[in-house]
Amino acid sequence: xxxxxxxxxxxxxxxxxxxxxxxxxxxxxSTFGMHWVRQAPGKRxxxxxxxxxxGSEKYYADSVKGRFTIxxxxxxxTLYLQMNSLRAEDTAVYYCxxxxxxxxxxxxxxxxxxxxxxxSS
Amino acid sequence: xxxxTQSPGTLSLSPGERATLSCRAxxxxxxxxxxxxxxxxxxxxxxxIYGASSRATGIPDRFSGSGSGTDFTLTISRLEPxxxxxxxxxxxxxxxxxxxxxxxxxxx
Numbered sequence: 001x002x003x004x005x006x007x008x009x010x011x012x013x014x015x016x017x018x019x020x021x022x023x024x025x026x027x028x029x030s031t032f033g034m035h036w037v038r039q040a041p042g043k044r045x046x047x048x049x050x051x052x053x054x055g056s057e058k059y060y061a062d063s064v065k066g067r068f069t070i071x072x073x074x075x076x077x078t079l080y081l082q083m084n085s086l087r088a089e090d091t092a093v094y095y096c097x098x099x100x101x102x103x104x105x106x107x108x109x110x111x112x113x114x115x116x117x118x119x120s121s
Numbered sequence: 122x123x124x125x126t127q128s129p130g131t132l133s134l135s136p137g138e139r140a141t142l143s144c145r146a147x148x149x150x151x152x153x154x155x156x157x158x159x160x161x162x163x164x165x166x167x168x169x170i171y172g173a174s175s176r177a178t179g180i181p182d183r184f185s186g187s188g189s190g191t192d193f194t195l196t197i198s199r200l201e202p203x204x205x206x207x208x209x210x211x212x213x214x215x216x217x218x219x220x221x222x223x224x225x226x227x228x229x
Contacts, residue, residue: 047218105172
């Protein structure tokens, strides 16, 4: 069974940095694109970033562009999100999710359980 | 950027009733790139429907998706107790993904 386990969340002061990790198992990680998605308390899901299976393409939501960096280490089956210059509005549960392409369709087929990031002084 | 608007915000129904959830896109989108997810409190989202109408693995056939262009629908034919949750539609565009604001299906 596909597993995605996030870690690295916590309480951080505004302006500081944090790095999230997502450990993948039970599938060939190096062949799938991956995403980070976040959800502020009581709010909708918000897509944050995407990375292609080989790391050659990365996309970001406008709200995090220039502050967050998505990366991966296929030798460690791990996805990362480096978050710099954190703001209060970045407070959310952060999920990693697997990108799936089937024919012409595209969707997120597996999600981790999430890690909470709280930005507060 | 395409905006997805879901309605209603909250749907109050009884077990056994039919639920019809709407997702409207701000401009015409490919149905291939429209998906639906279910989220229960304290849990991660779960994929229900992809390509607007294809059920994901393990999803009961009481869940169905339809639509094209700007209007998409998720239908739950007969609500089971475990179906009370929040439902999100999602669209994939060129290098970005967007979610609707969600519809909460609550027990009446």
